[in-house]
Amino acid sequence: EAGVTQSPTHLIKTRGQQATLRCSPISGHTSVYWYQQALGLGLQFLLWYDEGEERNRGNFPPRFSGRQFPNYSSELNVNALELEDSALYLCASSLYRTKVAETQYFGPGTRLLVL
Template sequence: EAGVTQSPTHLIKTRGQKATLRCSPISGHTSVYWYQQALGLGLQFLLWYDEGEERNRGNFPPRFSGRQFPNYSSELNVNALELEDSALYLCASSNGLAENEQFFGPGTRLTVL
């Protein structure tokens, strides 16, 4: 069974540009979560999508947005990039049931110059 996949592996952008990150969940999983892991900090919850709807978002500005497609894959968009957006962005999926573990992808390393 294929795990969670993310693309691209690395992404380099300059300040003010827009970044688009993609995630494909495990087959059968309807929930997708996005986290930001900046150097020296823990995982910060960004967004949660389930069945195509945004269910919750963390304490991030509106320039962080995303969507979930009918096939449950998801994309995260970061507009007006700032230097502090440089981080590892992790996507996780679950089958949406309470308490179930989240399966993480390998992440996208975003560098903003």
């Protein structure tokens, strides 16, 4: 069974540009999560999508947005890139059941460098 996949593996952009990161969940998983791991800031929750809807959002500006497609894959868009957006972006997927905590499985990540 294939794990969570992410593309691209590396992305180089300049300040002010837009970046689009993609994630495909494990087959059968309906929830997709995005996390940011910036140097010195640890792993921080960005967004949670389930069944095509945004269900929860971390403490990030509106420049960070995304969507989930009918096949449950997801895109993370970062507009008006700033130098501090340079980070490893990790996507995770899980089943989602009300009142039941599920294991999140992570992809290999996309390294975004903003110059």
